[in-house]
Each structure stands twice: as structure tokens, then as C-alpha cells.
């Protein structure tokens with residue numbers, strides 16, 4: 001088992017990574033529990049594919065389990081589902097000492113984490129991520145949120161889990177398209193500040209996508225170590241360090257909003273296209289070599305991910321897309337800092353980007 005510590009003072013926790021860990025989760029979670037009951041919140045797909053293994057393991061450890069099964073998909077990150085989940089948990093008489101387990105992808109993790117942050121002014125919760133995206137990114141770091149028509153993750157809180165248990169084998173039942181979407185966030189770590197890891201992705205990405213266990217575990221451990229380091233340096237995204245994790249997201253969230261936060265474009269697909277756009281925009285501004293931008297797009301495209309507006313299914317004007325960006329949480333004083341790059345592994349936060357120029361760039365992208 002690989003243990004990655006997330007060092008946040010009295011909010012510190014471990015991320016435990018081991019193939020087959022779900023079948024032994026009961027004993028492990030029991031040792032991390034603060035006493036109390038275990039309530040497992042999951043979605044309908046994960047309930048069919050993975051919940052029985054977790055339930056059996058918790059029961060074998062002598063723990064009583066209450067399962068709550070929600071609809072699957074991005075639309076579950078909503079006020080309605082937050083209210084329904086909160087009422088269900090309050091109806092169960094949830095106590096702060098109980099253990100709420102988020103079993104699922106980033107949607108379940110973000111929603112359950114947010115509910116845990118507000119119920120009784122803060123309950124503990126454990127992340128048991130079952131998508132590649134959640135195993136390399138969303139289960140760690142404590143960003144929790146729901147979407148609103150105005151934009152992505154606009155209502156939320158920072159609320160760290162008390163433990164994260166990752167079983168890479170759960171990816172075996174994940175649809176191929178979802179594995180690809182998670183892979184975009186893997187590549188992101190290479191692009192941010194680890195060119196050697198990007199080289200590794202170019203050499204091993206296809207094995208990871210095909211389900212090779214060694215490649216999968218290496219990608220998860222490397223990604224989580226990078227995320228833990230960045231989160232520990234800037235937990236609440238105040239110094240600009242954590243903002244690096246937003247590479248591709250300003251464009252990507254605008255594409256998700258434009259396509260209605262649904263299955264037309266998955267979060268990771270929006271991020272892939274957003275990273276390709278961020279590198280091409282960096283090249284247009286003279287920050288990075290066009291060859292680097294082309295290399296990024298080529299790798300993401302080879303993984304089956306969209307790298308152009310047309311491939312993302314978006315045909316709107318740059319002005320409309322920039323309109324979505326004005327809701328970005330990085331906005332400060334009417335200005336939007338952008339994650340741009342000097343090259344692969346050399347991402348930086350650019351201040352003073354001209355949004356009219358971003359709109360013109362996007363119009364050019366649409367027409368090319």
C-alpha cells in the first residue's frame with residue numbers, strides 16, 4: 001500500500017492507495033473512524049458496480065452500513081440533490097461523530113463533501129473514489145461544490161476529508177470514455193510543472209488507458225503526490241500556487257457551461273480541450289513555442305480527447321464563452337488571471353490578460 005500524506009496541520013490526512021483495497025476497506029476505515037455509524041453515499045452506477053464489495057467489507061468488520069443511492073451524472077451537483085441528500089442524512093439522525101463515506105466519482109465526492117461541510121456545521125467524511133478522475137484529483141484537497149446555471153462549482157466550501165482510500169481496481173468497471181476524461185487531469189500534472197511525467201504519459205498513456213495495473217498505479221500515486229504538495233502549499237488558493245491546478249479549467253468550465261453541464265462534454269474532456277487552448281493561446285502571445293502546443297494537443301488527441309472547439313461540440317462566439325468566464329472564481333477586481341505556459345511543465349498564472357483578445361482568439365479557433 002502506498003500512503004501519501006496531505007499535510008495541513010490539524011486537518012492533515014492520509015491518502016491510501018492499493019489495488020484491491022475496497023475488499024479490505026472495513027478494517028482500515030474502522031481504524032480511521034471517529035466512532036459512530038457509517039453512511040455510504042453513492043450513485044446508481046457505482047451502487048451496481050462497487051457498493052456490494054464495500055458493504056460486505058464494512059459488515060465483515062462489524063460495522064453497520066446505511067447506503068444512500070443518488071442519480072448518476074453532473075446534474076446531481078445541484079441545489080435539489082444537495083437538499084435531498086441533506087434531508088436524508090438529517091432523517092437518519094446523522095451525528096457529527098458519524099462517518100459519511102463518498103463512494104463514487106467527482107460528482108459524488110463534491111456533493112457529499114459539501115453536504116458534510118454544512119450539516120451540523122461540519123461532519124467528517126471519507127473519500128473512496130471510483131473514477132480515474134477522482135483517484136488522481138477530486139478526492140484530495142477539500143474543494144467541494146455544486147453547480148448553478150451561472151457556472152461551475154459556484155456554491156461550495158473547502159472541507160477536507162478525514163481519509164482517502166483509493167482502490168485502482170475499481171477503474172475496471174468504469175466506461176472507457178470516463179477513463180479518458182480522468183486521464184486529462186493526469187496529463188495536467190505533467191503540464192503544470194513535471195515535464196518528466198509528461199514524457200512518461202506520452203510513453204505509457206495508452207497502457208494506462210488500456211487498463212495496465214502498473215501504469216495506472218504509477219499515474220495515481222504521482223498525481224496524488226503532486227496534488228498533495230500543491231494543496232499543502234496553498235490550501236485555499238490564496239497565493240497563486242493552487243491556482244496552477246486550474247490549468248485548462250477557465251476555458252474548460254466555459255465549455256461545460258455552454259454545453260449544459262452534462263454528458264455532451266464531460267469535465268475531463270472540457271479540461272483537455274481547455275489545456276490545448278491554453279497552450280495555443282500561450283503560443284499566440286509568444287510565451288511558448290508552437291511546437292509545445294502542438295505536442296500537447298497531439299497527446300490529448302491520441303488519448304481520444306477533444307482539443308478543438310469543434311471536437312468539443314461548441315460553435316459559439318468567443319464573446320459568449322468569455323461571458324461564462326466572468327463567473328470564474330479567480331476573478332479579482334474585474335480581471336481574470338489565466339493559467340498559461342512557457343512550455344511543457346512550465347505553467348504560470350498570467351495577470352492582465354485582455355479578455356477581448358481571448359474572445360478574438362476563440363473566434364479564430366472556431367473559424368479555423
Ligand SMILES: NC(=O)c1ccc[n+]([C@@H]2O[C@H](COP(=O)([O-])OP(=O)(O)OC[C@H]3O[C@@H](n4cnc5c(N)ncnc54)[C@H](O)[C@@H]3O)[C@@H](O)[C@H]2O)c1
Nearest residue numbers: 045049072105106107130131133137138143170173174267
Ligand atoms: N473537488 C475537486 O478538486 C475536483 C477535481 C476535479 C474534478 N472535480 C469535479 O468532478 C466531477 C467529475 O467527476 P468524474 O469524472 O469522476 O465524474 P462522475 O462522478 O460523474 O463519474 C463518471 C461516471 O462514472 C460512473 N462511475 C463512477 N465510478 C464507476 C465505476 N468504478 N464503475 C462504473 N461506473 C462508475 C458514475 O456513475 C458516472 O456515471 C466534476 O463535477 C468536476 O467538477 C472536482
Ligand SMILES: O=C(O)C(=O)C[C@@H](O)[C@H](O)[C@H](O)COP(=O)(O)O
Nearest residue numbers: 137141143152153242245246249329
Ligand atoms: O483542486 C483544485 O484546486 C483544482 O482546481 C482541481 C480541478 O481539477 C477541479 O476541477 C476543481 O474543482 C476546479 O476548481 P474551481 O475552483 O475552478 O471550481
Ligand SMILES: [Zn+2]
Nearest residue numbers: 185249267271
Ligand atoms: Zn478539474
